[in-house]
Amino acid sequence: MHILVSGGLGYIGSHTCLVLLEAGHTISIVDNLINSKIETLEKLRIISTSDFQFYQCDILDYEHLETIVHEGNVDGIIHFAGLKSVGESVSNPLEYYRVNLNTTINLTRLAVKYKIPRFVFSSSATVYGSAKSPLVESQKLLPTTNPYGETKAMCEKILNDASQANPNLGVTLLRYFNPIGAHESGLIGENPNGTPNNLMPYITQVAKGKLEKLKIFGNDYPTNDGTGVRDFIHVMDLAKGHVAAIEKQKSGVQVYNLGTGKGTSVLEIIKTFERVNNLEIPYEFIERRNGDIAEVYANVLKVGKELGWKTERNIEDMCRDAWRFENQNSQYEEEKFSELWK
Numbered sequence: 001m002h003i004l005v006s007g008g009l010g011y012i013g014s015h016t017c018l019v020l021l022e023a024g025h026t027i028s029i030v031d032n033l034i035n036s037k038i039e040t041l042e043k044l045r046i047i048s049t050s051d052f053q054f055y056q057c058d059i060l061d062y063e064h065l066e067t068i069v070h071e072g073n074v075d076g077i078i079h080f081a082g083l084k085s086v087g088e089s090v091s092n093p094l095e096y097y098r099v100n101l102n103t104t105i106n107l108t109r110l111a112v113k114y115k116i117p118r119f120v121f122s123s124s125a126t127v128y129g130s131a132k133s134p135l136v137e138s139q140k141l142l143p144t145t146n147p148y149g150e151t152k153a154m155c156e157k158i159l160n161d162a163s164q165a166n167p168n169l170g171v172t173l174l175r176y177f178n179p180i181g182a183h184e185s186g187l188i189g190e191n192p193n194g195t196p197n198n199l200m201p202y203i204t205q206v207a208k209g210k211l212e213k214l215k216i217f218g219n220d221y222p223t224n225d226g227t228g229v230r231d232f233i234h235v236m237d238l239a240k241g242h243v244a245a246i247e248k249q250k251s252g253v254q255v256y257n258l259g260t261g262k263g264t265s266v267l268e269i270i271k272t273f274e275r276v277n278n279l280e281i282p283y284e285f286i287e288r289r290n291g292d293i294a295e296v297y298a299n300v301l302k303v304g305k306e307l308g309w310k311t312e313r314n315i316e317d318m319c320r321d322a323w324r325f326e327n328q329n330s331q332y333e334e335e336k337f338s339e340l341w342k
């Protein structure tokens, strides 16, 4: 199949592109590089032996996007592009609604116009709001605590309505839990701009000495050790979930959780990271982060049964691969920096 991957140079998109190529699909990546680097393209070309197209295009630019879709004979769309910082969405909500809703609307309009039957959307466990885990796809969605989460719930609604009005448009909504880790090569991974908000990139930067110590948000949650519990999933397993979803797309709307089904606490992650990588992570406990809840983990029975997908990598793999990427990427950036000063 020919798959258009919006946001395909980003963290999850780049890993998914590799798995799509490995599965024999043709891909066209569309990305405006607002939160990714052009080097990722070079790295994808190093890792994969298959060729693919790249278009530097803003998905908000409908006319430009249409020329790409029009030329392409596209069989399916996987839509990753969007803004994803929860904190930034609180301080700049209009930008989050503008980008996340309009990118989704533009791609959906083109899917309908060009009769593209498969559309996979990056949703998030955040749409469950503060509901009690394990979270099941069929349960009622609760309000989220921030504009980012609201954009995900709204995009789900837009895609539901569009599919109902256009029965040829098959949609899969994938609700991700907490993707961490990196490709085994250590070439691509999560490389946020500025100080990371998420746990794993913060840990790897502390390990590397870029940040002094990890601040753990709260040790008084009603969990095993008092720290927050999340369903961490290896980004390569997550990537494989997308390939299963697009290959098995049915008509109508399907919704799946992509997680492991198992919760791991912040302290457990730290201890595992220290053990498998043989180093120490200095940390301190501080107050809870606003909007955080104690436990978030998935029920993954539906996705296993219907897509035949399940995770293959454990927390140790996630910690090892995240650390390998941090090391290789830091070295890569240092070499590039010294190249510039030659």
Ligand code: NAD
Pocket: 006, 007, 008, 009, 010, 011, 012, 013, 030, 031, 032, 033, 034, 035, 036, 057, 058, 059, 060, 079, 080, 081, 082, 083, 084, 099, 103, 122, 123, 124, 125, 176, 177, 178, 179
């Ligand atoms: P990312 O920021 O690394 O990737 C998004 C990519 O989209 C980037 O390469 C960016 O340059 C591109 N992009 C953004 N706006 C664009 C636009 N207008 N036109 C073209 N390209 C644009 O994010 P990610 O972590 O890979 O997440 C991918 C998707 O998954 C996002 O929609 C995100 O909200 C969702 N998601 C992520 C997580 C997570 O923890 N990473 C969890 C749940 C859901």
Ligand code: UDP
Pocket: 178, 197, 198, 199, 200, 202, 214, 215, 216, 217, 218, 227, 228, 229, 230, 266, 289, 292, 296
């Ligand atoms: N967390 C933390 N310190 C950090 C970042 C995160 O203690 O610097 C905790 C956070 O409170 C949550 C877990 O780690 O319990 C996962 O947080 P992350 O931001 O990675 O994901 P999300 O909150 O979106 O599930």
